Amino acid sequence: MALTTYQFAFARNVARLIEHIFLSGYTCTFGEALRTQEMADLYAAQGKGIKNSLHLKRLAIDLNLFKDGVYLPDTESHRPFGEWWEALHPDNRWGGRFQDGGHYSMTDGITAG
Numbered sequence: 001m002a003l004t005t006y007q008f009a010f011a012r013n014v015a016r017l018i019e020h021i022f023l024s025g026y027t028c029t030f031g032e033a034l035r036t037q038e039m040a041d042l043y044a045a046q047g048k049g050i051k052n053s054l055h056l057k058r059l060a061i062d063l064n065l066f067k068d069g070v071y072l073p074d075t076e077s078h079r080p081f082g083e084w085w086e087a088l089h090p091d092n093r094w095g096g097r098f099q100d101g102g103h104y105s106m107t108d109g110i111t112a113g
Contacts, residue, residue: 003057003108006091010059010106013092017085017104021065024080026072031062031102060105062095075101 035055043049078101082094095103
């Protein structure tokens with residue numbers, strides 16, 4: 001499949017995820033979506049990411065989760081949404097599986113994470 005096919009599906013899935021978050025009584029803001037190669041290299045050198053991140057392909061987003069105006073940075077707070085995300089599409093991945101609860105991505109069959 002073409003990369004744009006994955007990007008279209010990912011964008012639609014993210015819209016559904018955000019709607020699900022709000023309908024569940026939570027709110028969210030955007031964290032990082034697009035990442036440059038320079039930033040990916042820097043994060044990898046700092047042990048905070050990987051050089052071939054799906055953010056580079058517009059197939060990953062980090063969401064900041066809130067409940068009643070309180071920021072919930074922990075992975076466990078994202079669990080119900082991460083598991084819902086994984087069930088939404090077979091190529092969806094949730095960062096909670098590697099201690100990055102706010103990370104939601106879609107694998108393109110080539111890059112993982």
